[in-house]
Amino acid sequence: MDFSPDASFQTDRATLARQLRLVLPAHCLLVDEEDLRPYECDGLTAYRELPLAVCLPENEGQVVDVLRTCHQMGVPVVARGAGTGLSGGAMPHAQGVVLSLARFNKIIRLDPLARLAVVQPGVRNLAVSEAAAPHGLYYAPDPSSQIACTLGGNVAENSGGVHCLKYGLTVHNVLRVRVVSIEGEIFEIGSEAPDAPGYDLLALLIGSEGMLGVVTEVTVKLVPRPELAQVVMASFDDVGKAGAAVASIIAAGIIPAGLEMMDKPATAAVEPYVKAGYDLNAEAILLCESDGTPEEVAEEIARVTEVLKAAGASDLRVSQSEAERLRFWAGRKAAFPAVGRITPDYYCMDGTIPRKRLAEMLAAIADMEKKHGLRCANVFHAGDGNLHPLIMYDAAQPGEWARAEAFGAEILELSVALGGSITGEHGVGIEKINQMCVQYKTPELNAFRRIKAAFDEGGLLNPGKAVPSLHRCAEYGRMHVHHGDLKFPELERF
Amino acid sequence: MKLDDLVAAIRAAHGSHTPLRIRGGGSKDFYGGMLAGEVLDVAGYRGIVAYEPTELYLTARCGTPLAEIEATLAECGQRLAFEPPGFFGATLGGCVAAGLSGPGRQQAGAVRDFVLGVKLVDGTGQVLDFGGQVMKNVAGYDVSRLLAGSLGTLGVLAEVTLKVLPKPVAERTLVFGLDAAEAVARLNQWGGRPLPISASFWHDGQLWLRLSGAGAAVEAACSELGGRPASVDADNFWHAVREQRHPAYAGGVLWRLAVPTATPVLPLAGLRAIEWGGALRWYGEEAETARAAAAAAGGHATLYRAPESLRCRVDAFAPLSPALLALHRRLKKSFDPLGILNPGRLYAEF
Ligand SMILES: Cc1cc2nc3c(=O)[nH]c(=O)nc-3n(C[C@H](O)[C@H](O)[C@H](O)COP(=O)(O)OP(=O)(O)OC[C@H]3O[C@@H](n4cnc5c(N)ncnc54)[C@H](O)[C@@H]3O)c2cc1C
Numbered sequence: 001m002d003f004s005p006d007a008s009f010q011t012d013r014a015t016l017a018r019q020l021r022l023v024l025p026a027h028c029l030l031v032d033e034e035d036l037r038p039y040e041c042d043g044l045t046a047y048r049e050l051p052l053a054v055c056l057p058e059n060e061g062q063v064v065d066v067l068r069t070c071h072q073m074g075v076p077v078v079a080r081g082a083g084t085g086l087s088g089g090a091m092p093h094a095q096g097v098v099l100s101l102a103r104f105n106k107i108i109r110l111d112p113l114a115r116l117a118v119v120q121p122g123v124r125n126l127a128v129s130e131a132a133a134p135h136g137l138y139y140a141p142d143p144s145s146q147i148a149c150t151l152g153g154n155v156a157e158n159s160g161g162v163h164c165l166k167y168g169l170t171v172h173n174v175l176r177v178r179v180v181s182i183e184g185e186i187f188e189i190g191s192e193a194p195d196a197p198g199y200d201l202l203a204l205l206i207g208s209e210g211m212l213g214v215v216t217e218v219t220v221k222l223v224p225r226p227e228l229a230q231v232v233m234a235s236f237d238d239v240g241k242a243g244a245a246v247a248s249i250i251a252a253g254i255i256p257a258g259l260e261m262m263d264k265p266a267t268a269a270v271e272p273y274v275k276a277g278y279d280l281n282a283e284a285i286l287l288c289e290s291d292g293t294p295e296e297v298a299e300e301i302a303r304v305t306e307v308l309k310a311a312g313a314s315d316l317r318v319s320q321s322e323a324e325r326l327r328f329w330a331g332r333k334a335a336f337p338a339v340g341r342i343t344p345d346y347y348c349m350d351g352t353i354p355r356k357r358l359a360e361m362l363a364a365i366a367d368m369e370k371k372h373g374l375r376c377a378n379v380f381h382a383g384d385g386n387l388h389p390l391i392m393y394d395a396a397q398p399g400e401w402a403r404a405e406a407f408g409a410e411i412l413e414l415s416v417a418l419g420g421s422i423t424g425e426h427g428v429g430i431e432k433i434n435q436m437c438v439q440y441k442t443p444e445l446n447a448f449r450r451i452k453a454a455f456d457e458g459g460l461l462n463p464g465k466a467v468p469s470l471h472r473c474a475e476y477g478r479m480h481v482h483h484g485d486l487k488f489p490e491l492e493r494f
Numbered sequence: 495m496k497l498d499d500l501v502a503a504i505r506a507a508h509g510s511h512t513p514l515r516i517r518g519g520g521s522k523d524f525y526g527g528m529l530a531g532e533v534l535d536v537a538g539y540r541g542i543v544a545y546e547p548t549e550l551y552l553t554a555r556c557g558t559p560l561a562e563i564e565a566t567l568a569e570c571g572q573r574l575a576f577e578p579p580g581f582f583g584a585t586l587g588g589c590v591a592a593g594l595s596g597p598g599r600q601q602a603g604a605v606r607d608f609v610l611g612v613k614l615v616d617g618t619g620q621v622l623d624f625g626g627q628v629m630k631n632v633a634g635y636d637v638s639r640l641l642a643g644s645l646g647t648l649g650v651l652a653e654v655t656l657k658v659l660p661k662p663v664a665e666r667t668l669v670f671g672l673d674a675a676e677a678v679a680r681l682n683q684w685g686g687r688p689l690p691i692s693a694s695f696w697h698d699g700q701l702w703l704r705l706s707g708a709g710a711a712v713e714a715a716c717s718e719l720g721g722r723p724a725s726v727d728a729d730n731f732w733h734a735v736r737e738q739r740h741p742a743y744a745g746g747v748l749w750r751l752a753v754p755t756a757t758p759v760l761p762l763a764g765l766r767a768i769e770w771g772g773a774l775r776w777y778g779e780e781a782e783t784a785r786a787a788a789a790a791a792g793g794h795a796t797l798y799r800a801p802e803s804l805r806c807r808v809d810a811f812a813p814l815s816p817a818l819l820a821l822h823r824r825l826k827k828s829f830d831p832l833g834i835l836n837p838g839r840l841y842a843e844f
Contacts, residue, residue, distance in 0.1 A: 136687070193753045195593065203606060443621070
């Protein structure tokens with residue numbers, strides 16, 4: 001995709017470095033190319049850009065100073081956590097600064113009685129649950145990247161995990177954030193008390209992809225760790241049946257703690273790597289977790305087993321120990337790196353669809369594999385309709401990345417056509433910027449632009465991401481129509 | 495009533511700079527700032543548009559009575575887990591705009607946690623669609639949730655999609671004789687343990703605790719927690735709490751204090767009730783010190799119900815910092831540039 005930086009920003013490198021040196025100690029500022037290199041992309045490595053400088057502030061005062069400096073100079077700022085994002089959200093701006101929150105890595109307070117933790121944005125997701133564990137508590141959203149990704153990144157992306165259906169996304173588990181605006185003003189948003197007065201700005205901030213402000217503190221809710229959890233692993237000889245089984249579980253009034261699906265190419269990639277014990281003959285497997293008291297789990301597992309049998313599962317296994325449960329999940333959580341082992345490169349998509357359209361979507365993806373000449377493995381947060389097709393390609397082969405990109409775009413646009421969304425948890429970033437023009441019409445995009453302006457009038461925070469310009473949508477629309485391959489003609493366009 | 499009628503009414507008001515007072519069932523006329531403007535009655539824009547039990551969502555027009563929605567969900571064994579008060583004739587639009595949740599808030603979450611999408615008519619008469627019907631959607635800013643609790647000041651919620659959930663299989667209510675301080679302490683201790691507590695209500699020396707979930711889990715928790723089973727019909731009891739028909743909510747003046755759950759009993763007179771595991775506390779006196787006390791505890795106080803003489807002197811909601819107020823104004827302006835929608839209903843300043 002062409003993301004050539006807009007010409008609206010022109011920064012003088014030397015002046016910028018001089019100004020930043022006034023507010024940051026030397027060890028908090030990187031300006032040499034070799035030092036900047038590690039920051040040129042996030043987890044979506046296909047898109048790269050070198051920034052002019054990387055700032056690594058150590059306290060909020062420095063964040064404020066860096067932002068004020070950039071604001072005065074009209075320099076773009078891209079906040080960055082661990083850089084595990086999968087939509088290029090933290091990809092630098094060629095005329096801008098990367099503001100890394102990596103050194104904000106302290107848990108400020110953990111209150112077991114009130115069940116909350118106040119953390120800095122550079123704290124890793126898993127570190128919060130580890131700190132809470134001695135109190136029998138944990139932080140519920142558990143992205144597969146949880147050993148590395150930060151709370152700041154989680155807030156910016158509204159990240160989810162395999163337990164979202166029952167325990168919610170980041171937006172359901174964050175009570176308060178402290179945010180610095182591009183002008184260097186500090187806002188307290190939300191509170192430890194419920195229903196903070198005024199507009200629900202917390203909802204607006206969470207998932208805003210670093211476009212509205214820089215998060216310097218996060219208060220999260222902690223929840224009691226269930227006494228027991230068990231997983232049922234069900235095999236299906238047909239992906240359609242597996243999809244229908246998901247709907248049957250919900251129809252039976254069960255909201256499992258986790259409900260995940262993997263197709264045959266995904267299990268085939270994972271099994272040699274993790275030895276999770278997956279059924280390699282199955283066309284698809286479902287992992288369905290139940291948690292709670294031992295009595296509750298026994299009751300739910302019995303009901304789930306019955307439903308899955310009726311839905312045509314060809315084999316069922318219930319985890320018999322915590323070690324086995326963790327092994328079943330380890331395979332799912334390692335799905336991305338496992339696929340990474342069998343292909344030089346992979347491209348992870350993130351559309352959501354109504355659960356009932358799953359079989360249709362998978363059939364369409366199979367056709368797209370032929371059309372684009374690339375293979376695809378599917379892992380799926382089935383419980384909440386969130387697909388992660390992993391398109392395999394080789395960046396060293398000319399044209400393959402472009403084909404992978406076109407394949408991905410087609411999946412996203414089909415997600416919208418099926419009544420879903422282009423992104424369930426990875427964000428729009430730079431990657432899905434064109435598909436925003438498909439999911440939304442001009443009036444909504446304009447509303448997003450006005451919201452952005454209410455926070456950041458000059459558009460300096462993460463420019464070019466998340467919300468496309470009118471110009472970009474017009475171009476994308478023209479391109480599509482021009483090539484005569486208007487994909488889903490029933491869709492309203494531009 | 496059609497969407498076009500709503501749009502035309504707002505366009506006309508926009509054209510003539512006429513302030514509008516958006517009204518659904520009118521059940522929450524008492525809530526928020528003073529009412530002002532020409533009534534825009536949206537109760538006629540009603541009806542359930544889509545309901546798919548296995549996709550866990552329901553979409554309805556703003557004027558649809560909550561009672562109708564609840565009845566439809568009940569037929570499929572589902573419900574609105576945040577248990578919004580229905581009062582007399584509350585509509586879906588008013589429920590989401592007011593952002594009030596009931597006893598289920600403690601465990602299941604607030605109204606905003608269940609909003610998946612909205613169709614909005616902004617202050618210029620433009621129709622905007624945000625979110626959708628799927629559980630996860632992070633494309634664009636989350637405007638749908640922003641609208642929950644905005645009291646109609648950003649637009650008319652023409653249509654709302656909510657996440658719905660199955661009813662719990664089993665439910666039991668226990669009663670404990672405890673003073674307020676003990677109740678707060680217990681609720682917080684229990685809250686840290688994996689118990690299926692779904693609601694709590696303390697009033698006048700008695701703590702009511704509702705357990706919901708799988709039959710076995712509820713039974714096990716009951717025998718572990720002690721207390722005594724409720725002697726009255728528990729469903730009726732929780733319904734009275736949800737609808738605020740319990741005597742604890744009676745009287746002319748009612749302050750609603752939201753505080754961090756573990757906050758000790760505040761040095762304020764007139765404590766009427768405690769809900770949400772300690773996070774929600776109701777006071778009945780003309781406690782004008784309530785606002786300062788709540789703020790000192792890290793929370794905020796709402797003048798929930800009061801006679802007009804008091805409402806015109808005291809703002810309904812806790813004041814915002816100057817920086818936040820300025821941000822609110824900019825957001826308000828971006829949806830309603832002329833400020834014609836429910837002026838003053840949230841804050842006197844806009
Ligand atoms: C193997 C793998 C598995 C993954 N699995 C999941 C999954 O299961 N679920 C899921 O949701 N995601 C998943 N992800 C995606 C990614 O880990 C998440 O999006 C994560 O939240 C990003 O956190 P980060 O700290 O790496 O943020 P970054 O990638 O550094 O940044 C992400 C975005 O947040 C912004 N940002 C970062 N910090 C701040 C701040 N302090 N203030 C304001 N803006 C900020 C950045 O500007 C950027 O737009 C996965 C990624 C990988 C590589």
